[in-house]
Amino acid sequence: MYDWRDYGNGITAFDSGYVRPLLAAIHLLVEDGRAAFIDTGTNASLPNALAALARVGLDAAAVDYVILTHIHLDHAGGAGAMMRAFPNATLVVHPRGARHMAEPSKLVAGVSAVYGADYVQRVYGEIVPVPPQRIVEAADGHALSLAGRRLSCLDTPGHARHHICIVDERTGAIFTGDMFGLSYRQLDVDGRQFVFPTTTPSQFEPGPMRASISRLLSLAPPALYLTHYGQLTGVAQAGADLRRRLDVLVALALAEQGAGAARHARIKAAMAGYLLHETRAHGCALADMAMLAFWETDLELNTQGLVHWLDTGK
Numbered sequence: 001m002y003d004w005r006d007y008g009n010g011i012t013a014f015d016s017g018y019v020r021p022l023l024a025a026i027h028l029l030v031e032d033g034r035a036a037f038i039d040t041g042t043n044a045s046l047p048n049a050l051a052a053l054a055r056v057g058l059d060a061a062a063v064d065y066v067i068l069t070h071i072h073l074d075h076a077g078g079a080g081a082m083m084r085a086f087p088n089a090t091l092v093v094h095p096r097g098a099r100h101m102a103e104p105s106k107l108v109a110g111v112s113a114v115y116g117a118d119y120v121q122r123v124y125g126e127i128v129p130v131p132p133q134r135i136v137e138a139a140d141g142h143a144l145s146l147a148g149r150r151l152s153c154l155d156t157p158g159h160a161r162h163h164i165c166i167v168d169e170r171t172g173a174i175f176t177g178d179m180f181g182l183s184y185r186q187l188d189v190d191g192r193q194f195v196f197p198t199t200t201p202s203q204f205e206p207g208p209m210r211a212s213i214s215r216l217l218s219l220a221p222p223a224l225y226l227t228h229y230g231q232l233t234g235v236a237q238a239g240a241d242l243r244r245r246l247d248v249l250v251a252l253a254l255a256e257q258g259a260g261a262a263r264h265a266r267i268k269a270a271m272a273g274y275l276l277h278e279t280r281a282h283g284c285a286l287a288d289m290a291m292l293a294f295w296e297t298d299l300e301l302n303t304q305g306l307v308h309w310l311d312t313g314k
């Protein structure tokens with residue numbers, strides 16, 4: 001059985017099945033027999049979503065919302081497949097992302113430019129368009145009602161300009177997508193959780209990211225729910241760690257801006273060394289090679305995003 005985590009208050013997380021175990025979660029929110037999914041994984045995640053509904057005693061007709069924190073394909077690649085499967089659902093997405101969900105060809109082209117067309121086809125398959133009339137554009141402050149349970153959408157740029165976070169006003173918890181970084185459960189030590197920024201291309205912007213993190217912290221949430229991966233508690237300390245580490249990554253990139261053809265490799269090596277230092281300080285016991293293998297994709301994508309920022313947005 002795929003990973004399943006019941007956090008109470010109608011909030012569960014389950015593994016989307018993306019690439020490796022415990023890499024990407026889909027969150028399921030249930031209130032009075034009605035359901036919302038937050039992020040979708042890929043087309044291959046749909047069986048897990050259907051199994052999750054069955055596990056809580058619901059069927060496809062109970063889904064009112066499919067909510068995307070942003071349209072990167074590990075979060076939104078399965079949206080079209082879910083919308084086909086859930087006839088009563090409305091897709092909720094940032095205004096900048098709505099057109100790409102209705103007509104995904106430019107989105108696919110952009111992702112293919114980063115990962116390669118063969119990889120995109122193998123991992124994501126066909127990105128299914130969503131009928132425009134089933135899409136709601138969630139600008140800042142947009143509110144949803146899930147059987148009377150109010151969900152508020154926050155415009156949170158920094159990771160992407162099409163990123164929203166969703167506040168569950170009943171509990172005060174926030175579904176953060178990628179805005180609050182990466183916190184993999186394999187790195188938990190004695191209940192303490194490790195968090196690291198995600199600076200993936202192509203819209204990483206450190207100023208807006210810092211502001212968005214501060215906005216989330218100002219709401220004093222008791223817990224955050226990250227797509228990578230699941231519930232994060234100890235939010236104030238995690239926020240301090242995340243902002244400190246973000247500042248270090250930006251400084252590492254700026255230090256190598258004149259390194260020419262070696263710049264990418266130098267930034268990645270510096271980031272890897274910093275990550276090892278921080279995970280060791282946290283108490284993680286994985287050997288260095290195992291830790292670097294675990295983080296390889298994130299290190300590469302973080303480096304690409306920092307390089308893109310140096311070239312276009314600094």
